[in-house]
Amino acid sequence: MLPPSAHFRPAPVRVAALAHSLRGHLADTGLIRLYVIAFTLMGSFVTVYNYLTYRLAAPPFSLSPAVIVGGLVLLTIGFFAAHSVASGWVSRRARIAPAQASALYLFAYYLGSSICGSAGGLPYGHGGWDVTVVFVAVLLLVGLGCALSLRSARRGPSPRASAVPPPRSA
Numbered sequence: 621m622l623p624p625s626a627h628f629r630p631a632p633v634r635v636a637a638l639a640h641s642l643r644g645h646l647a648d649t650g651l652i653r654l655y656v657i658a659f660t661l662m663g664s665f666v667t668v669y670n671y672l673t674y675r676l677a678a679p680p681f682s683l684s685p686a687v688i689v690g691g692l693v694l695l696t697i698g699f700f701a702a703h704s705v706a707s708g709w710v711s712r713r714a715r716i717a718p719a720q721a722s723a724l725y726l727f728a729y730y731l732g733s734s735i736c737g738s739a740g741g742l743p744y745g746h747g748g749w750d751v752t753v754v755f756v757a758v759l760l761l762v763g764l765g766c767a768l769s770l771r772s773a774r775r776g777p778s779p780r781a782s783a784v785p786p787p788r789s790a
Contacts, residue, residue, distance in 0.1 A: 638720070641716050641717035641720050642720065642724075644715070644716050644717075645714065645716075645717070645720065645721050645724055648713065648714075648715075648773075649773045650713050650770055650773035651710065651713055651714065651721060651724070653766035653767070653769060653770055653773055654706055654709055654710050654713070654725060654766070654770070655724060655725055655727075655728035656728070656762065656763065656766045657702075657706045657763045657766050657767055658703070658706060658707070658725050658726070658728040658729040658732060659728045659729070659731060659732035659735075659736075659763075660732060660736075660759040660760060660762050660763035660766075661699060661702055661703055661706070661729070661732070661760075661763055662703075662729045662730070662732040662733045662736075662737075663732035663733065663735065663736025663737060663740075663759050664736065664756045664759040664760050664763075665695070665696075665699045665733075666732075666733045666736065666737030666740070667736055667737055667739075667740030667752065667755065667756050667759070668692075668695060668756055669692070670737055670740060670741070671740055671741065671744045671749070671752050672688060672692070672749075673688070674744065674749075675748070675749035675752075676688050702763075703729075706725075706767075707722065707725055707726075709770075710722050710724075710725045736759060739755075740752055740755055740756070743755040
């Protein structure tokens with residue numbers, strides 16, 4: 621029911637061009653740091669949401685999940701504010717193929733969710749909530765370190781130096 625796109629022109633997939641822009645993104649230490657921030661932000665966020673309920677439902681709290689709302693609202697606001705800024709920086713920083721750079725950010729974001737959200741159960745199982753808090757704090761400190769070091773991160777190659785040559789005519 622949507623109208624057709626007015627400005628989209630399908631183009632053939634050029635694997636060499638995709639690989640070239642991917643190498644450019646992975647050569648940019650600033651983008652790598654933003655990807656680590658995505659990984660650690662989402663990993664810590666999902667870990668807290670996955671395991672906090674167990675802590676609060678157990679004695680001495682014995683709370684229902686509805687009572688943990690205040691702290692989680694604050695955590696959620698902080699998470700989405702940081703995520704919005706970091707994801708915005710990705711497209712501003714990418715000198716070539718910004719959509720691909722953003723896709724890599726989202727890949728790191730969901731990878732953090734999958735890996736850390738699951739792995740957060742190990743500290744919880746071995747040491748309870750206190751060890752889980754340390755796990756989350758380490759993730760957040762890594763992300764903070766990456767954020768603070770972004771000013772010193774060199775950008776990847778300039779667009780001209782990394783431009784992919786046009787396809788050869790057949």
